[in-house]
Amino acid sequence: MKYYIIAGEASGDLHGSNLMKALYKEDPKANIRFWGGDLMQNVGGTLVKHYRELAFMGFVEVLFNLKAILNNIKICKKDILEFQPDVLVFIDYPGFNLRIAKWAKKLGLKTHYYISPQIWAWKESRIKDIKQDVDKMYVILPFEKSFYEDKHQYPVSFVGHPLIDAIHNYPEIDASVFRTENKLNEKPIIAILPGSRKQEIIKMLSVMLSVVNDFPEYQFVIAGAPSQEFSFYQDFISNKNIKFISNKTYDLLRNATAALVTSGTATLETALFKVPEVVCYKGSWASYQIAKRIITLKYISLVNLIMDEEVVTELIQEQCNPKRISEELKKILEPNHRKVILHNYDLLEEKLGGIGASQKTAKLIVADLN
Known part of the structure; x- marks a missing residue:
């Protein structure tokens, strides 16, 4: 056929x-x-x-x-x-x-x-x-x-x-091998998933990385999209605590402690890898003004939409600023808060049908x- x-x-x-x-x-x-x-x-x-x-x-x-x-x-x-x-x-x-x-x-x-x-x-x-x-x-x-x-x-x-399949079938890599191959140190990892399109990366990456100095005990690792060259990301990397890997998002999520994620499919992928996350979204002013008048959903992330409750925090447009990102990231790094998120992730996976x-x-x- x-x-x-x-x-x-x-x-x-x-x-x-x-x-x-x-x-x-x-x-x-x-x-x-x-x-x-x-x-x-x-x-x-x-x-x-x-x-x-x-x-x-x-x-x-x-x-x-x-x-x-x-x-x-x-x-x-x-x-x-x-x-x-x-x-x-x-x-x-x-x-x-x-x-x-x-x-x-x-x-x-x-x-x-x-x-x-x-x-x-x-x-x-x-x-x-x-x-x-x-x-x-x-x-x-x-x-x-x-x-x-x-x-x-x-x-x-x-x-x-299908993400359950994709993640279930994805080969595991030893944590120490992953760090060595990608020149990462021993600090716990905060994954940065700024999206795959140039427009959204330009909008999201600077504000996501603006909180790096608030978390000196962590290393921030950008998940580079396979469709973009490293040279495109270079201008955003100005701090020794910021690392970059390309086309290895699943390996990164397997080894991450927390994540900042641009709204989209990646929010669900992050949840299925059991990584507490803060969902971020910033569009152009004009696109956002149009969208908020015609989209009536309570949430923008798939995680919250499927669960019909706020399992992960969403920071949209003006709320997506360095102060709020830093506050919410600190929360999801707290053990008790993490426990609640991870329990909800298990319920989410059950809802998705195996x-x-x-x-x-x-x-x-x-x-x-x-």
Whole structure:
């Protein structure tokens, strides 16, 4: 069978790579063509475009890059027509993927969506397009099934969260080997996860690192994104207590005592590695003003959304400042506070439905094709 997969950011690359592994198990002769990143490329198949050329965030930023986005859509449609896949599999990235789904459905192509667009957060009106243009939807958050089926009468399959698989299958590395290989000292580690896109790293990294001098007994380690060069981060590293490692975020989280994390999938990854965290978010003024008027969620981190309570502290926009970050980081380093967070992390993992999301999804896709 021929599969065409579209993932437009780092988290989609991770989930796409695990889905591809599962598809090859279910269908050893699978011919996979995809938009994604290094992780998907390492599994096999043919990479059409890397997500680093696609990742535009924020309302204003998308407007400025509209020409590039429209050109990518044109390239994608042409490539799909030439490949003639048996199924299109979309991974999140709704602004792009829902456009392709609408076009593909009119041509009679099968459209499957793995990892739902977060229409429960904003743009709920997209349900109309999803019902019309998406043949099968595989959701990964427990509350999404009732959102689609009870509220909108659209049947979906809850497959569990693929991050549990990714973390469960990730090889362990000895702590002393990790420190030696990455030239880290013996001080406990505070991980800094500033995101994967240049725009968000520029916004977040300086303010995250502004608290370094408040914690001389710790070393701060930046998790470099695979899509960015070290030279991009160099200007932010001005203190001997700041270290940098690239493309080893999971190894870093395995060895971290606490973390400062930009809102996104990384907040859930950090929780599943059982690392107490402070969630930080700062957007451009214009994007933030638009977002707060149309997004009605109580929380911005997946951890709190899934648990429906504030398990981890969220510092948003003006609150994301050196004073507040320092205060909250001190709290999560206190033994009693940590104990409460770690207990809640265990409950979170239970809610997410255990291992096997990628395999379940691959089985459902192949079964539908057969």
